[in-house]
Amino acid sequence: xxxxxxxxxxxxxxxxxxxxxxxxxxxxxxxxxxxxxxxxxxxxxxxxxxxxxxxxxxxxxxxxxxxxxxxxxxxxxxxxxxxxxxxxxxxxxxxxxxxxxxxxxxxxxxxxxxxxxxxxxxxxxxxxxxxxxxxxxxxxxxxxxxxxxxxxxxxxxxxxxxxxxxxxxxxxxxxxxxxxxxxxxxxxxxxxxxxxxxxxxxxxxxxxxxxxxxxxxxxxxxxxxxxxxxxxxxxxxxxxxxxxxxxxxxxxxxxxxxxxxxxxxxxxxxxxxxxxxxxxxxxxxxxxxxxxxxxxxxxxxxxxxxxxxxxxxxxxxxxxxxxxxxxxxxxxxxxxxxxx
Amino acid sequence: xxxxxxxxxxxxxxxxxxxxxxxxxxxxxxxxxxxxxxxxxxxxxxxxxxxxxxxxxxxxxxxxxxxxxxxxxxxxxxxxxxxxxxxxxxxxxxxxxxxxxxxxxxxxxxxxxxxxxxxxxxxxxxxxxxxxxxxxxxxxxxxxxxxxxxxxxxxxxxxxxxxxxxxxxxxxxxxxxxxxxxxxxxxxxxxxxxxxxxxxxxxxxxxxxxxxxxxxxxxxxxxxxxxxxxxxxxxxxxxxxxxxxxxxxxxxxxxxxxxxxxxxxxxxxxxxxxxxxxxxxxxxxxxxxxxxxxxxxxxxxxxxxxxxxxxxxxxxxxxxxxxxxxxxxxxxxxxxxxxx
Numbered sequence: 001x002x003x004x005x006x007x008x009x010x011x012x013x014x015x016x017x018x019x020x021x022x023x024x025x026x027x028x029x030x031x032x033x034x035x036x037x038x039x040x041x042x043x044x045x046x047x048x049x050x051x052x053x054x055x056x057x058x059x060x061x062x063x064x065x066x067x068x069x070x071x072x073x074x075x076x077x078x079x080x081x082x083x084x085x086x087x088x089x090x091x092x093x094x095x096x097x098x099x100x101x102x103x104x105x106x107x108x109x110x111x112x113x114x115x116x117x118x119x120x121x122x123x124x125x126x127x128x129x130x131x132x133x134x135x136x137x138x139x140x141x142x143x144x145x146x147x148x149x150x151x152x153x154x155x156x157x158x159x160x161x162x163x164x165x166x167x168x169x170x171x172x173x174x175x176x177x178x179x180x181x182x183x184x185x186x187x188x189x190x191x192x193x194x195x196x197x198x199x200x201x202x203x204x205x206x207x208x209x210x211x212x213x214x215x216x217x218x219x220x221x222x223x224x225x226x227x228x229x230x231x232x233x234x235x236x237x238x239x240x241x242x243x244x245x246x247x248x249x250x251x252x253x254x255x256x257x258x259x260x261x262x263x264x265x266x267x268x269x270x271x272x273x274x275x276x277x278x279x280x281x282x283x284x285x286x287x288x289x290x291x292x293x294x295x296x297x298x299x300x301x302x303x304x305x306x307x308x309x310x311x312x313x314x315x316x317x318x319x320x321x322x323x324x325x326x327x328x329x330x331x332x333x334x335x336x337x338x339x340x
Numbered sequence: 341x342x343x344x345x346x347x348x349x350x351x352x353x354x355x356x357x358x359x360x361x362x363x364x365x366x367x368x369x370x371x372x373x374x375x376x377x378x379x380x381x382x383x384x385x386x387x388x389x390x391x392x393x394x395x396x397x398x399x400x401x402x403x404x405x406x407x408x409x410x411x412x413x414x415x416x417x418x419x420x421x422x423x424x425x426x427x428x429x430x431x432x433x434x435x436x437x438x439x440x441x442x443x444x445x446x447x448x449x450x451x452x453x454x455x456x457x458x459x460x461x462x463x464x465x466x467x468x469x470x471x472x473x474x475x476x477x478x479x480x481x482x483x484x485x486x487x488x489x490x491x492x493x494x495x496x497x498x499x500x501x502x503x504x505x506x507x508x509x510x511x512x513x514x515x516x517x518x519x520x521x522x523x524x525x526x527x528x529x530x531x532x533x534x535x536x537x538x539x540x541x542x543x544x545x546x547x548x549x550x551x552x553x554x555x556x557x558x559x560x561x562x563x564x565x566x567x568x569x570x571x572x573x574x575x576x577x578x579x580x581x582x583x584x585x586x587x588x589x590x591x592x593x594x595x596x597x598x599x600x601x602x603x604x605x606x607x608x609x610x611x612x613x614x615x616x617x618x619x620x621x622x623x624x625x626x627x628x629x630x631x632x633x634x635x636x637x638x639x640x641x642x643x644x645x646x647x648x649x650x651x652x653x654x655x656x657x658x659x660x661x662x663x664x665x666x667x668x669x670x671x672x673x674x675x676x677x678x679x680x
Binding site: 151183216217220229231232235240242243255262265272276 | 492558559560579582596605616619
């Protein structure tokens with residue numbers, strides 16, 4: 001039997017708010033009978049959305065009121081100071097009080113990060129939260145962090161990211177000692193900057209399954225189970241990938257739309273192209289984890305549709321059920337004891 | 341009439357050496373009647389290769405002897421110290437002496453960079469060389485630098501990269517004031533690290549057409565004509581793109597090879613897929629410029645085939661003809677005068 005779990009959703013966040021969050025929640029509830037969801041937001045709006053879906057009387061779905069909404073382009077400092085009753089903050093509060101085991105928000109990343117850090121605080125031994133996400137590889141998937149929470153990192157921060165990423169993959173993918181790669185460049189004689197070199201030294205002594213330095217192309221090759229880098233590099237790599245993927249799909253569409261014959265070829269190739277698309281669909285990988293906090297907080301893409309938001313909810317459920325945070329705390333304690 | 345130009349080729353460099361360099365040279369000579377090529381390398385081997393192509397008596401093609409070859413995995417320091425008569429170094433020497441207007445090598449990047457810097461020295465006002473390359477975008481192409489020569493950059497270095505990239509694009513693509521973007525991340529409140537913030541300030545005052553900060557996805561959108569970043573970030577972005585492109589093509593191939601029907605669809609879609617492939621073919625973009633040196637030095641991909649190596653030669657020819665280096669020197673002088 002699967003463990004019962006309660007997840008709080010910031011139902012107002014993201015580009016689409018309740019129109020996406022509510023139907024995604026209903027889908028997840030239908031699939032998982034041990035799941036309970038708390039929708040956090042403006043009750044009137046949420047009740048109306050539930051009504052649309054004839055779902056006012058689901059015993060595993062409740063509405064928790066919050067009177068404010070954090071705008072997508074609002075500064076984190078402003079949101080923290082002025083919107084103490086935002087759907088985002090109240091959802092995080094429910095994790096803090098233990099009423100929910102995890103929360104999911106498609107709201108503004110900066111505000112989510114700042115609020116989560118302020119409300120939940122960091123795990124012992126972790127200095128900073130990191131954004132971790134699964135990415136597809138030729139063979140399966142890998143987990144990469146940090147994807148943008150920290151622009152300047154010390155070697156110790158990179159080590160902490162490696163520990164957290166490794167525990168996350170071990171817990172979710174049931175890999176005993178996930179291979180950890182440190183993102184670096186190989187072009188130069190000196191091979192990488194000082195921080196990365198020192199981080200490699202720390203990783204070698206860490207007791208983790210450290211594969212060594214990897215380069216950008218190793219991410220999608222799936223060379224390692226975990227890819228560690230600072231948030232600046234990680235964010236650029238992720239966004240560059242998004243841009244390239246968009247260019248590829250735009251160009252493919254353009255070529256298939258060129259004339260009658262190419263359109264015909266497109267119709268014939270459609271099932272194959274769709275099978276391909278499913279394998280790399282970024283929606284399947286929606287749901288980044290804000291790792292290092294005393295609570296499971298999942299960031300959904302702001303533009304997520306129902307299918308994508310479902311993946312973010314399921315990630316929250318998986319992480320809550322596999323007790324990722326306890327495992328990280330234990331791992332850090334063991335490593336500290338070994339080092340002492 | 342096009343200006344006559346002489347290009348020296350490191351004919352022994354790269355994974356394939358003369359077997360690729362010689363036929364690529366012959367193709368370029370056939371297309372461009374104002375081009376003269378000097379093949380630098382071990383004469384016996386080169387003569388034999390020329391013989392294979394019945395090309396011993398081309399008045400615009402000569403062989404210049406060099407007795408050594410820099411290995412692909414040799415340390416730059418070792419190559420510099422011990423291989424003073426390498427095909428790579430002799431080709432660069434020909435640029436230094438003015439016997440050639442540019443040189444091209446598919447050899448080891450580190451050794452090429454170190455040797456070129458040692459032999460040619462830097463342009464006045466430029467502290468460090470940068471690796472610049474064209475990348476495809478949805479609308480055309482963009483030039484990105486640095487792609488791996490400098491792992492730690494100051495704001496002044498980034499400004500110098502911006503100046504060089506801007507002049508390069510102005511000269512080659514005949515754009516009067518190319519739009520320059522500074523690669524950054526947008527996730528965070530503080531928006532980027534200190535170096536990038538200070539570089540943005542310098543760029544705003546530089547007199548260049550500074551577009552502002554851009555994110556990774558802007559590269560392939562073609563938001564700007566020039567993308568500036570440090571070599572660590574640039575190299576990761578480039579290699580990540582290579583990895584993603586390889587994953588996409590592997591998965592497409594797998595899907596089309598799944599069964600009889602998908603194979604048939606593949607055959608029907610082949611002309612369209614080929615048209616698409618031509619647009620993003622990395623071979624078309626082969627030939628990175630080592631910018632900032634007192635001489636045009638083009639680095640070809642080590643694994644370049646004949647077609648790819650031709651593109652690198654043509655890039656050398658274009659840069660020599662459009663007098664990129666004089667233009668950079670002039671631009672730097674103007675900016676310094678304005679600043680004084």
